[in-house]
Amino acid sequence: MFRPKAIYFEKDIEDYTLGKELLKKYNEVPKIEIENHNAIEEMRKKENKEFLDMKRNLIIGVRKTHNFVPNHKISDYLVPYTSSGCTAACMYCYLVCNYNKCAYLRLFVNREKMLEKIIKTSETSEKELVFEIGSNSDLVLENTITNNLIWTIENFKNCSKGKLTFPTKFDMVDDLLKLNHKNKIIIRMSVNPDEIINKVEFGTSRLNGRIEAINKLKEAGYQVGILIAPVIFVDNWRNLYSELIKKLSEKLSKNIKKDVFFEIIFMTYSYVHTKINEEAFQNAINLYDKNLMTGRGMGKYCYKNELRQEGEVFFKEQLAKYFPNNRIAYIV
Numbered sequence: 001m002f003r004p005k006a007i008y009f010e011k012d013i014e015d016y017t018l019g020k021e022l023l024k025k026y027n028e029v030p031k032i033e034i035e036n037h038n039a040i041e042e043m044r045k046k047e048n049k050e051f052l053d054m055k056r057n058l059i060i061g062v063r064k065t066h067n068f069v070p071n072h073k074i075s076d077y078l079v080p081y082t083s084s085g086c087t088a089a090c091m092y093c094y095l096v097c098n099y100n101k102c103a104y105l106r107l108f109v110n111r112e113k114m115l116e117k118i119i120k121t122s123e124t125s126e127k128e129l130v131f132e133i134g135s136n137s138d139l140v141l142e143n144t145i146t147n148n149l150i151w152t153i154e155n156f157k158n159c160s161k162g163k164l165t166f167p168t169k170f171d172m173v174d175d176l177l178k179l180n181h182k183n184k185i186i187i188r189m190s191v192n193p194d195e196i197i198n199k200v201e202f203g204t205s206r207l208n209g210r211i212e213a214i215n216k217l218k219e220a221g222y223q224v225g226i227l228i229a230p231v232i233f234v235d236n237w238r239n240l241y242s243e244l245i246k247k248l249s250e251k252l253s254k255n256i257k258k259d260v261f262f263e264i265i266f267m268t269y270s271y272v273h274t275k276i277n278e279e280a281f282q283n284a285i286n287l288y289d290k291n292l293m294t295g296r297g298m299g300k301y302c303y304k305n306e307l308r309q310e311g312e313v314f315f316k317e318q319l320a321k322y323f324p325n326n327r328i329a330y331i332v
């Protein structure tokens, strides 16, 4: 259970039910009032080596921007939702976008306004829309602090059309199993080989827990997808990912294997990650490999084309072998 070291909060959160609840819940935790959750001067000045310590804080504010970004993978729109950042510390996390600015967990208490906009957009659209609500954080993790996922599913279920989707790396799904979700929620579990989870995805659920959660969610009637992401081309990647896919085929239930779909994403990395990781995780592996990666502007790196193509062929073969009836939504 996450227990924040300190809470940084905007005064306005006291005008919202969730804001009041959180302040009461963390009654004992030291509190610092802030003007704006986007610009906490004290946090900005911290050094990279304080990265993990900084993540022990909780920031609570009111979300001001509500712009939907069109998307063409699993959803139609990426929607800014109830949180941003995370208490876990995956070394490649793309939320580490601007040094330390947005890595720690920020909660936004104006959830009614955010969900209202989704419902209105969904109900006035001619086509059935899917909204990605988890692109800025991990909502299963967030739910253990706010119950926002339970609240969202219960309040979205009567929307006349449309679906919500989010990815997760956590297995704390028991509170979701009894909800009447009316088949409007698509949950996508992100997986990686145990060795990579242990060495790179600090603070997340282990693989067995994630697999068990997939089976439970399917039993509870949710539509479930599997993200193999991000694929990291470590030295023995072929063995590791082949073992992972084999393990999935052995441990996933028949029910889930009927229609689970896959997404495969190759890791991207950046100069910012390198700087934070070498100071914050001094004994961890180095994910940057200059022989395998190439720059793609703005200090960002991705794997070279030849390697990506090799990876694509490999994953298509492995999934055809162990999951012959399941769809790969995309490989990027």
Ligand code: SF4
Residues within 6 Å of the ligand: 085, 086, 087, 088, 089, 090, 093, 094, 095, 136, 137, 138, 169, 201, 204
């Ligand atoms: S669990 Fe997701 S949001 Fe949290 S650090 Fe890992 S990749 Fe980032």
